[in-house]
Amino acid sequence: MTRMQVQLRSIGGTGAALGWAGAHxxxxxxAEGRAGGTGLGFNGGELLALAIGGCLCNDLHYVAQAMGIAIESxxxxxxxxxxxxxxxATRALVRVEVVPVDPASDIVALIERARQDSTVSNSVARGIAVDFLTA
Structure with a gap:
């Protein structure tokens, strides 16, 4: 089992919060004007979409390396x-484009394997338990 932890704390003088994991x-x-928002950062929906897409980007690199495919972009x-x-959130539509260094590379298989391995999209699609504790 792998566990990850992030922290978020309010940023004084703003309606925003700073989130971190390790050094990131x-x-x-x-959005500015919405419940004290100042538009300084991402909202939850944007973060969810970024998590889905970012996880897939990483998985594309992992799978490409395992398949011996060099990626240009x-x-x-x-x-x-x-x-x-x-x-x-009721649907996430993900559009993927991978440009390999070698045009003969099997990009369809690469994308499919990465999709199958993608932790975030698989977790969202299957549903996860979210438990709350109060301090």
Whole structure:
């Protein structure tokens, strides 16, 4: 079993929060004027879409290395659909483009294997338990 942990803390004088994992940081906020948001960072939906796409980008590199495929470039676009009240993510449409160094590389197989291995999209698709503890 692998465990990962992140922390988030409010940024004084703003409506935003700073999130970090190890030495990596990002700012989480709401759109300017929405519930005190200042537009300084990503909202939750954007973070979810970035997690889906970012995880896939990493998996494309892992799988390409395992398959012996050199990659020139990767493009991943994620469109997240949110509906209802409370607002829920109901669909993620992921567009993937991989340009290999060798045009004869099996990019279809690469993308399919990476999709099958993608931790975030597989977790979202299958559902995960989210438990809350209060301090």
């Amino acid at each position: 940081t990002l700012v989480v906020d709401r 990767i493009g991943v676009d994620v469109e997240l659909t949110l509906e209802g009240a409370p607002l829920l």
